[in-house]
Structures are given as C-alpha cells and as structure tokens.
Amino acid sequence: MSFPPLRSLLDALPAYEPSDGVYAGPTRPRLLSANESPHDPLPGIVEAIAAAGATVNRYPDPGCGALTLAIAEALGTDEDQxxxxxxxxxxxxxLVQSISDPGAEAVYAWPSFELYPVLSKLAGVVSVPVPLSGAAHDLRAMADRITPSTRLVIICNPNNPTGSVVGSEDLGRFLAAVPPSCLVAIDEAYHEYVRAPQTSSGLRFCEGHPNVVVLRTFSKAYGLAGLRVGYLIGDARVVRRLRKVGLAYSVSAVAQRAAVAALGLEEQLLQRVGTTVAERSRVQDALLDDGWQIPESQANFLWLPLGEEAAGFGRWCASQGIAVRTFPGEGVRVSIGSTEDDDAFLAVASEWRRRPPAAQDPDREARRVRTAVDV
Structure with missing residues (x-):
C-alpha cells in the first residue's frame, strides 16, 4: 500500500529515543539518564500548578507577560530582551529556523547536545560539527570553520554531555573573532551548577555584542522538566524578530505560573543546586578513586569517555536497574541523583570494572550469534 511521501531526509534522520526502560517496562529504573532534578517540587510551586490547573479551559498568555517580567526583574534586564x-x-x-536561508551553516562542537544536528537538518541548515579537544570546546578550530555562509554558532556551556566549560576570557576572545553577521547562541541549560571561578554567564557579553543570545531553562536547576519552559536573552532587535517565529500558545498557563513561582523561590531552589554540586563532587571522587578516568564536570552529570565500551556499559547499567544516557562509540553520561541512586550506580560501576570482558555486556553473546546468522 502506498503512503504520502514526506521529506526524504526523514528516512535517515535519527529519532530521539529515551534511555531503555525509563517509560516502559515492569519496573522503573533509577533515573540517572536525563539530567533532571532529583528533588520533588517545592510546595509553593505545587500550589501554583494547582491554581493554574483550574484555568486550562482558556488559552495561555501567548506573550508570557508575567513570566517575561519576572525573568527580566530577576536578571536585571529589560522585558524586550x-x-x-x-x-x-x-x-x-x-533560532535555527530564523537563520535558515539557502546555504546557511550552523557551527557547533561535537559531541554536544544531540538535538543540534537534528534541528539543523529539519530547518535545511548545513551542520558543521567541530570535534571537541578532549572533553572541551576547541574554540580556535570553531573560529576557523566560520565562513561567510555561517549564520549560527552554538556554544554549549557547560557542554552536554561532557560537563566542560568555556572560560570567560576564552569566550571573549572567540566572540571578538566572530563576524557581527553571525549569531552566537550560548546554551546555558546547566549554568546554575557551575562553580569554576574562571567562568561567568554569557549574559555579560550581550550588551557589547548584539549578535549574542543566551538560552536558559527551568528544566534542570528549577526542577520543572515536566512542564517545558525556558527563555532566551538577547538584543531587543533580535528578540523582537525571534518572537515572530515561536509557535503561539506553546508555553502552557501551568508552565508559566510554575516558572514565576520558581523564580520567587529561587533561594531555596539554589540551595538544592548546592546539594547537587556537593553530591557531584562526591560521586566524581568515588569514581576517580575506583580507577575511572573522567573529566571534571561543571554540570549536574558526569561523563565517562568509554569509547567502544560505552554501549556495553550502558546495557550493563540497564540490566542492573539503572538508566544512564549512552552515546555509542563515545561515552556514557550519568546524571547526579539522590544519594541512594548514586550509591547504587557507584556499586554497579565498580562491579563492571571488576568483571571479565565477556561478562560486562549481558547481551554480547546474543548479538554475536545474531550477527553470525545474518552473515
């Protein structure tokens, strides 16, 4: 039976898939795969959600007026930014849709946030991934890849999945080398977890660089991953045009009210962030003591650069009831969760290191047999 043809690129475009067993299966694993906050929502946020729930028969404010004002006040900026x-x-x-003239290019480090190439391809933008230097952005190489066709550069800071950060001085030098016709998006989804003294927010560069925008989210530090709300800060002239592109009514009334409440409870929420940062240090030190080679992270996750062993380790964790995020051929990202969940992961990771290679991957033999049959 024939079916309507869709865009040919969809045949090869990878679909976003959550880690195995997170949303299906007889039991739910320990969730260390999506960089969520392990803390339950604060009472004030729950109350705001309940109150907003009574209004869901009406459309939300398409301009997110109250939330926009609250963000501007919190950051000391203007609402039109x-x-x-x-x-x-x-x-x-x-952003990607806004720069997608024919032949436009987007430059970003790789590996980084896995939806950068997907969003670029869907918008018809040419992806220009630049390999990391170790676990960090190679800013010199990225600058060298900028051409007259480059319309967007994305800096993920801290970088997802490696947790590395770009220092403020290095970022300043990089921005000085970027032509003003090229938009630079600094993705700061994990900014609240940064403790490196040489790093500050990209917001400091917005005033002197009209081509710089900074993205933040309420999903991580503010614990609203299930409500989907984030924001962008930039030059008012850029923001005015970007507002035309966003889908109307896409931020629900519940999400808007919850985010406003979260900003009002910022001090308590950032105390929780401090707890996560301390737990990050504890887990990182435990892995290093156990012989793991891992880069320092400034996010709420750790990166295990396992190369070809990544898929096997991911399957091993899943078989032990722990969900982690696997990047086949590159590494495994492990979110910082509760102390109990983190201790369970540390035990599983330690056992994996001490098992013979044939026993580390529970599906290795089955895959070998299937491959032999296929051949």
Whole structure:
C-alpha cells in the first residue's frame, strides 16, 4: 500500500529515543539518564500548578507577560530582551529556523547536545560539527570553520554531555573573532551548577555584542522538566524578530505560573543546586578513586569517555536497574541523583570494572550469534 511521501531526509534522520526502560517496562529504573532534578517540587510551586490547573479551559498568555517580567526583574534586564519558549529546545529550534536561508551553516562542537544536528537538518541548515579537544570546546578550530555562509554558532556551556566549560576570557576572545553577521547562541541549560571561578554567564557579553543570545531553562536547576519552559536573552532587535517565529500558545498557563513561582523561590531552589554540586563532587571522587578516568564536570552529570565500551556499559547499567544516557562509540553520561541512586550506580560501576570482558555486556553473546546468522 502506498503512503504520502514526506521529506526524504526523514528516512535517515535519527529519532530521539529515551534511555531503555525509563517509560516502559515492569519496573522503573533509577533515573540517572536525563539530567533532571532529583528533588520533588517545592510546595509553593505545587500550589501554583494547582491554581493554574483550574484555568486550562482558556488559552495561555501567548506573550508570557508575567513570566517575561519576572525573568527580566530577576536578571536585571529589560522585558524586550526576553523571549520565553517551551523549553530551551524550542528556542533553539526558533533560532535555527530564523537563520535558515539557502546555504546557511550552523557551527557547533561535537559531541554536544544531540538535538543540534537534528534541528539543523529539519530547518535545511548545513551542520558543521567541530570535534571537541578532549572533553572541551576547541574554540580556535570553531573560529576557523566560520565562513561567510555561517549564520549560527552554538556554544554549549557547560557542554552536554561532557560537563566542560568555556572560560570567560576564552569566550571573549572567540566572540571578538566572530563576524557581527553571525549569531552566537550560548546554551546555558546547566549554568546554575557551575562553580569554576574562571567562568561567568554569557549574559555579560550581550550588551557589547548584539549578535549574542543566551538560552536558559527551568528544566534542570528549577526542577520543572515536566512542564517545558525556558527563555532566551538577547538584543531587543533580535528578540523582537525571534518572537515572530515561536509557535503561539506553546508555553502552557501551568508552565508559566510554575516558572514565576520558581523564580520567587529561587533561594531555596539554589540551595538544592548546592546539594547537587556537593553530591557531584562526591560521586566524581568515588569514581576517580575506583580507577575511572573522567573529566571534571561543571554540570549536574558526569561523563565517562568509554569509547567502544560505552554501549556495553550502558546495557550493563540497564540490566542492573539503572538508566544512564549512552552515546555509542563515545561515552556514557550519568546524571547526579539522590544519594541512594548514586550509591547504587557507584556499586554497579565498580562491579563492571571488576568483571571479565565477556561478562560486562549481558547481551554480547546474543548479538554475536545474531550477527553470525545474518552473515
């Protein structure tokens, strides 16, 4: 039976898939795969959600007025420099769509946030991934890849999945080398977890660089991953045009009210962030003591650069009831969770290191047999 033809690129475009067993299966694993906050929502946020729930028969404010004002006040900026979206992913999609003239290019480090290439391809933008130097952005190589066709550069800071950061001085030098016709998006989804003294927010560069925008999210530090709300800060002239691209009514009334409440409870939420940062240090030190080679992270996750062993380790964790995020051939990203969940992961990771190679991957033999049959 024939079916309507869709865009040919969809045949080869990878679909976003959550880690195995997170949303299906007889039991739910320990969730260390999506960089979520392990803390339950604060009572004030729950109350705001309940109150907003009584209004869901009405459309939300398409301009997100109250939330835009609250963000501007919190950051000490003007409302006309803020645009709100359904998570920072939606705002990234808005950016890519906004620069997608024929032949436009987007430059970003790789590996980095896995939706950068997907969003670029869907918008018809040419992806220019630049390999990391170790676990960090290679800013010199990225600058060298900028051409007259480059319309967007994305800096993921801290970088997802490696947790590395770009220092403020290095970022300043890089921005000085970028032509003003090229938009630079600094993706700061994990900014609240940064403790490196040489790093500050990209917001400091917005005033002197009209081509710089900064993206933030309420999904991580503010614990609203299930509501999908984020924001972008930039030059008012850029923001005014970006607002035309975003899908109307995409940020629900519940999400808007919850985010406003979260900003009002910022001190308590950032105390929780401090707890996560301390736990990050504890887990990182435990892995290093156990012989793992891992880079220092400034996010709420750790990166295990396992190369070809990544898929096997991911399957091993899944078989032990722990969900992690696997990047086949590159590494495994492990979110910082509760102390109990982190201790369970540390035990599983330690056992994996001490098992013979044939026993580390529970599906290795089955895959070998299937391959032999296929041949």
């Amino acid at each position: 803020v645009v709100v979206g359904a998570g920072s992913v939606a705002l990234l999609q808005t």
